[in-house]
Amino acid sequence: xxxxxxxxxxxxxxxxxxxxxxxxxxxxxxxxxxxxxxxxxxxxxxxxxxxxxxxxxxxxxxxxxxxxxxxxxxxxxxxxxxxxxxxxxxxxxxxxxxxxxxxxxxxxxxxxxxxxxxxxxxxxxxxxxxxxxxxxxxxxxxxxxxxxxxxxxxxxxxxxxx
Amino acid sequence: xxxxxxxxxxxxxxxxxxxxxxxxxxxxxxxxxxxxxxxxxxxxxxxxxxxxxxxxxxxxxxxxxxxx
Numbered sequence: 001x002x003x004x005x006x007x008x009x010x011x012x013x014x015x016x017x018x019x020x021x022x023x024x025x026x027x028x029x030x031x032x033x034x035x036x037x038x039x040x041x042x043x044x045x046x047x048x049x050x051x052x053x054x055x056x057x058x059x060x061x062x063x064x065x066x067x068x069x070x071x072x073x074x075x076x077x078x079x080x081x082x083x084x085x086x087x088x089x090x091x092x093x094x095x096x097x098x099x100x101x102x103x104x105x106x107x108x109x110x111x112x113x114x115x116x117x118x119x120x121x122x123x124x125x126x127x128x129x130x131x132x133x134x135x136x137x138x139x140x141x142x143x144x145x146x147x148x149x150x151x152x153x154x155x156x157x158x159x160x161x162x
Numbered sequence: 163x164x165x166x167x168x169x170x171x172x173x174x175x176x177x178x179x180x181x182x183x184x185x186x187x188x189x190x191x192x193x194x195x196x197x198x199x200x201x202x203x204x205x206x207x208x209x210x211x212x213x214x215x216x217x218x219x220x221x222x223x224x225x226x227x228x229x230x
Contacts, residue, residue: 001212001213001216003209004205004208004209005205024205024208027204027207028201028204028205030196030197030204031193031196032188032189032192032193032195032196033208034208034212034215035208035212116201117201118200118201119205148183148186148188149188149193152179152180152182152184152188152190152193153193154179155170155179155180156168156170156171157167159164
């Protein structure tokens with residue numbers, strides 16, 4: 001189970017460029033939805049890779065289901081060599097993505113995000129419209145419940161109600 | 163007259179997305195409850211729900227092991 005506050009504060013304290021996406025973002029937008037991990041979209045700029053590496057190092061990240069006997073080095077080079085990381089850490093499961101289905105790269109995701117303040121830091125969170133676009137593009141059956149929440153929340157805030 | 167998000171969720175307009183969500187089985191009052199909280203309080207509530215589920219899962223696994 002992820003410690004949401006520790007994950008968010010660690011990245012924000014390093015001033016890393018990231019957007020909170022996925023189930024935790026749904027909850028921030030008021031969806032009554034339970035998730036067990038946390039997902040971030042990150043910028044692949046070299047300076048940002050340094051910040052993310054430094055922020056998560058204290059939590060000993062390793063790829064999920066990676067054999068314990070095999071060595072894994074968490075550094076800038078590792079982060080720079082991939083675009084999707086499903087990490088097992090001492091504070092829970094953290095997913096890092098440099099691209100989001102339906103939206104594209106970090107810059108596009110950021111342009112569809114909103115700022116929120118929590119735990120003493122300000123973070124970018126993918127908007128309801130952005131989350132809907134991402135979930136539709138992913139086309140996974142497991143996203144249907146979240147998608148229904150998001151559409152209801154979007155309709156509640158729109159003028160038309162339809 | 164424009165209705166507030168809460169009103170729209172608690173009394174969904176027929177044929178709309180909210181009515182559809184209700185038909186799908188969503189308890190819309192839970193969304194309203196969350197809307198009344200700050201974003202940080204929503205995250206704290208989620209964290210607490212995660213902990214409850216984890217505890218429940220551990221209890222269920224313990225009782226299933228005892229039965230074997």
